[in-house]
Amino acid sequence: GFSLCEVCAVHCQRFLMSRVGEDWIFLILLGLVMALVSFVMDFCIALLLQAQKWMYGGLDSNVILQYLAWVTYPVVLISFSAGFTHIVAPQAAGSGIPEMKTILRGVVLKEYLTLKTFVAKVVGLTCALGSGLPLGKEGPFVHIASLCAALLCKFMSFFGGIYENESRNIEMLAAACAVGVGCCFAAPIGGVLFSIEVTSTFFAVRNYWRGFFAATFSAFIFRVLAVWNRDEETITALFKTRFRLDFPFDLQELPAFAVIGIASGFGGALFVYLNRLIVQFMRKQKTINKFLMKKRLLYPALVTLLISTLSFPPGFGQFMAGQLTQKETLVSFFDNRTWTKQGMTEDFNYDSHSAAWKHPQANVFVILVIFIVMKFWMSALATTLPVPCGAFMPVFVIGAAFGRLVGESMAAWFPEGINTDGIIYPIVPGGYAVVGAAALSGAVTHTVSTAVIVFELTGQISHILPIMIAVILANAVAQSLQPSIYDSIIRIKKLPYLPELGWGHHEKYNIRVEDIMVRDVRYITLNSTYRDLHEILLIGNLKTVALVESAESMILLGSIERAQLQALLTQHLSRERRLEFIRDRADAERKRVSVVSTPSSEEGGQKVNHEVRFQISTEESSFTPARPISPKPLKPALKRTSTAEKNIEIPTSPHDSGIGLKNLLCARPQTDAMEEDPDAEDDMTLGEIEEWEEQQLDEQVNFNSWKIDPAPFQLVERTSLHKTHTIFSLLGLDHAYVTSIGRLIGVVSLRELRKAIEGSMTVKGVKVRPPLASFRDSGTSGTSSESEATELHKLWDRHTSISIPREHQPNTSDSDEKSQ
């Protein structure tokens, strides 16, 4: 027994090592942490919600007091959530899925994966959900899981170096997204699929496995915690349904399910549109906006006040089951008894949840319609609040309500069921609610995996075909009308994400890379001086700089990271090197002096004093107005500036920045060197230092200490836009160099590509339209025109005749775009 276990353990480990790499510990840890976080948060949210109920129940003697308590509580919670998020980490507001989509695309979003953001997201989300507003948690959970993964990566990199690899980290984040959804709904399979659909364009199947592993573990622990906590007897679904298995639905009910699907499609598109409309309206209204900007917490507080006032149970809330929480609402919708006439008299008062839908004056149908309409705009409004919140769950509830409405109508229409073969199978409105929930959430998020999530949430798969049909129809309609809620947010937030290339528009995009590339590439050559490096660092904006053989040949040899260049320049102008220079000079001097006498010893001492004073002054630059040269102007160019000092002009001539550069970059190594080497005398005057630096800058760069990527991604200038898009998406590129027979002629970054795809405006107004543009449309990408003669001789002649495609005009439109 034990030896077998050992063998198994060895095998499991060997497998995990080979298949999941060293990451299986990581994935288990991630699952564990997320399950705990999810459990604790759920517990806190339940407590908060219960507190409101308790307050509301305790004050039932006085309606005004009751109202005040009912309203104040969510206002305080939401205001706290918004304030806390704003102060600790503003990045934590909102869903998180759009940002993760962007990050998984390979774009680095600053501050999105830090401990601060984690704290803000967890605390903010707990408060927001505890307020009882129609908000969801699946988006924030994806973000929280990714934060966990990022922090775990950092933590584990203390023990081993493998977690420093960027592409590996992105794979971890992909698994984390699955874990996030998985342990939010206790739905591992649906979680994996949903996260794939929502975040990826191309998906590596190996990540799928990791996602399953981590999400299952996480969901398992999450549910086990519930069992241990005596919430549940055993592991079951979150919203368990009890529909009959033998005859779940009749074939003739399918049209009704299809109607739910199509209507949900329209509803989903409307929701996305409404959500975007609210955001844009709030942005445009300058006067309101200014006022709200000053009082940041006013907008959330006002919205919360409005929503909670309308759902006050003794008030309007009685017509929309205002006293029920989201969870209770869902449970009542998925109930497998009908609410309409035949069943109502007997067992409608079975539990308190369903009782909320019974009103003395109003019909069940009227209440459901009011619920749907009110919750619809409330959810669309609430999800624009600057608190951590998602839109999935509110939409899911609305969808369930709509499904229930259709189901109840069907049940009222066919009280005996549709089947006429003898046995009476009454219609199950709960099944319609499940279908509606899957369809509407699928329509809003543009996913089909909501179907799987629904199966896992309800623990029943009997309605698989109606659900699949409704979800597909809903997607069909919604996708033709609006982007998904996540893509909508990406557009609103202007995140650097590459849009999808439309289907069947291959012909429209007969654009080549040469039409959209930036021809004004920053590069360095094998003969570059340090001054060139300095200039490059001042201007460019890409992560890497191209290295070409010479300005004449322009043959691309590789690319160097910007950070490398900075380090190189820093090191070249370092104090150590200067002290070495001084020592060398002193040696040479001594040799000369040994021949002649020593006249200027006193002057040397003075020099040292002067220099020491200067050094202090540069390190505390803002306190010494007498500084001869300001180091400030260089800071923005070198991107090492603090946010407080942004409004500074760029230096007009690079000449007056030598010392500043040195001072700025070398502050730390300089002092280190002084501590290490206190005997070395730094007896250079300011002028001398400047002169030395100028001299150093004119030296040729030494290549031996460079870390060069010898194979940066290259495209040929005639690569089609479609191919470029595919390659960028597949490989997650940030930019690619465009070469023509080995010569660097341009660079394409995500930005150009995005512009070219979104509107052909930019492409049509291309500055340098190459002479062979008319020949270009006859490419070889599958269209079968016979006249596809690519006149290579001409092409070749053109390239040899172009000497250097270097255009050093400062293009203002670029910098304009950047500031967005």
Add this chain to the structure above:
Amino acid sequence: GFSLCEVCAVHCQRFLMSRVGEDWIFLILLGLVMALVSFVMDFCIALLLQAQKWMYGGLDSNVILQYLAWVTYPVVLISFSAGFTHIVAPQAAGSGIPEMKTILRGVVLKEYLTLKTFVAKVVGLTCALGSGLPLGKEGPFVHIASLCAALLCKFMSFFGGIYENESRNIEMLAAACAVGVGCCFAAPIGGVLFSIEVTSTFFAVRNYWRGFFAATFSAFIFRVLAVWNRDEETITALFKTRFRLDFPFDLQELPAFAVIGIASGFGGALFVYLNRLIVQFMRKQKTINKFLMKKRLLYPALVTLLISTLSFPPGFGQFMAGQLTQKETLVSFFDNRTWTKQGMTEDFNYDSHSAAWKHPQANVFVILVIFIVMKFWMSALATTLPVPCGAFMPVFVIGAAFGRLVGESMAAWFPEGINTDGIIYPIVPGGYAVVGAAALSGAVTHTVSTAVIVFELTGQISHILPIMIAVILANAVAQSLQPSIYDSIIRIKKLPYLPELGWGHHEKYNIRVEDIMVRDVRYITLNSTYRDLHEILLIGNLKTVALVESAESMILLGSIERAQLQALLTQHLSRERRLEFIRDRADAERKRVSVVSTPSSEEGGQKVNHEVRFQISTEESSFTPARPISPKPLKPALKRTSTAEKNIEIPTSPHDSGIGLKNLLCARPQTDAMEEDPDAEDDMTLGEIEEWEEQQLDEQVNFNSWKIDPAPFQLVERTSLHKTHTIFSLLGLDHAYVTSIGRLIGVVSLRELRKAIEGSMTVKGVKVRPPLASFRDSGTSGTSSESEATELHKLWDRHTSISIPREHQPNTSDSDEKSQ
């Protein structure tokens, strides 16, 4: 009502046009066709199986007759299936998933997607499954669906041109795989996921949507047909289970589920190993092999005889429920009552299926163990037969049996259930059977989506966590021991598939493209003559040929498809051009003749005769021994040969192949030209034609009619193996050119890459180890060693000093590999 419908229809269509492209009709048609095929096949299989039962039941008076009937029937069916498959399309034998995996990778496998193969697969599979042998249908169904898709593509390309695009067709095939699995099990979601896991490495999420669409439609129609056929009352799962929902399992049962998972892992690995062992054994045994080769149908017949003898119900079959079909066996395994003591007395005789497990002499446990052991080797053996068959279903049944065994043991062990909180929840052995089925099939196929398939097959998702845990553990164990059954078949069949790069072995693969590339690239230059084209066509084996600027500069300008070159050469040596030449010459002659007299009119007539005879002789080459020049030797090089004429030597000198080449290639255009232009006199002698052709071959190629890909995929010589693998996998490349600063220095094809990944043998024994190999390991791919100096100056010098990296040694190892 109607106008709303119209609006919906318009939107649906608009969406479908934009999202699925023009393919939605295609996908619906595909789903419909596959559902029909699946339904009809199922019907036929059921008939065949029933016929056997009927025969067996009718002859119960005489055991010997009964045995003969029982045994002869499957032997005849399997022999027919094997024979039919062999005669019509040998490609139809086996599963089909390995081949589809290879095809989706971008490799063109000949004859795999033809109508013949379709017929052979459908007929062969029906007979094979009708025989009652432990064979599955999910693999063949994937192949059948792909065949349907390919044929539909062809069919629809009559109406519009969009179905000729190769990449689009591959996307269609990906959707078709999902449809295949989906309508085989009526499991759309599981089908999509299974097909993704089994066939893809990288997956485009947009295909996911198509797969869902087509698979859902297909599964829907498939099930609706069953309802219309009165097999079912409404749409439900294929193997519906009725486990209790309120308390599906106790937490303390989880270790038992984990044991099932781990044991299934070992079992799955053993199955794959056994399967491969049998194939290799049959191959190695030369004497047996020779005998069997002669009598192709003997092996299938013998295997069938053995298996059906052992499962003869009155014989040994009584100890392994031999009379049950696969479907009946599964139904009995998934039964929610226990077979052990407490329930057996009362309702064990409820239906005939479960009765098969009751034996007067033997225990239920003994019978289950015998069943598992016998079916295990029988399935492994049966799946090696050369008939269309899969391994999924047999393995699924064995897994279910194993799960049932564990479940029954648990039920015997804890007759009152494990939970001690008051209510007695007896253990459900059927749940264990479901878990076992998912785990073992997951282990054999290396997939986790078997879990989803199981949910959809049984219509219950209550055991989700046990199933997920067992499947993951089974995968963990199996993947550490053996490849999946499909990868195993890929290796056995030596299909051109790129193996996965192991995880966590990035360091091991510090190999660069330059180490594995073929340096002896075939290329043509801008100054190439037609003779060069001819030579290129004789030697190379890649789909495209590189075009470089000149042999000196080697600068890569693009690539041309081999077929293009062939067409170009054909056209250049065409009869039309020769006739034109004759006309021109005649004109010139006439001018000369107008001055002099005409002496040789009779000789001209003779020439014509001679030429016409020659033309006939070349077209019917095998019947004219007096032919002066044989056109045969060229055929293999031009790949237009029939399979019968393979063993022919390559011509030693290209000189004697001029006319042959022309005759071979131009046979059709020539006759066309003659019909069109009957007046033109072809009065050249054989020698003159040869001379003319030689002259034509020496002409420089005219570039105007070329169809060139200006941006073939390029890699830099220092690209790491890992990066190369990723790019090849992602983009589905067949080969990529290796360039160094624009110069073509090599080419890497799938073959080199596969070799490099599979064994580092080839890589270590690389012929031309570049001088900077030691510097190479210090790349920039994320490892953080500080000494990563890439000595670019040296690199650059090296490249300029290499004049032409052209090595025209015939490498025999290559051609050796090719002949496999």
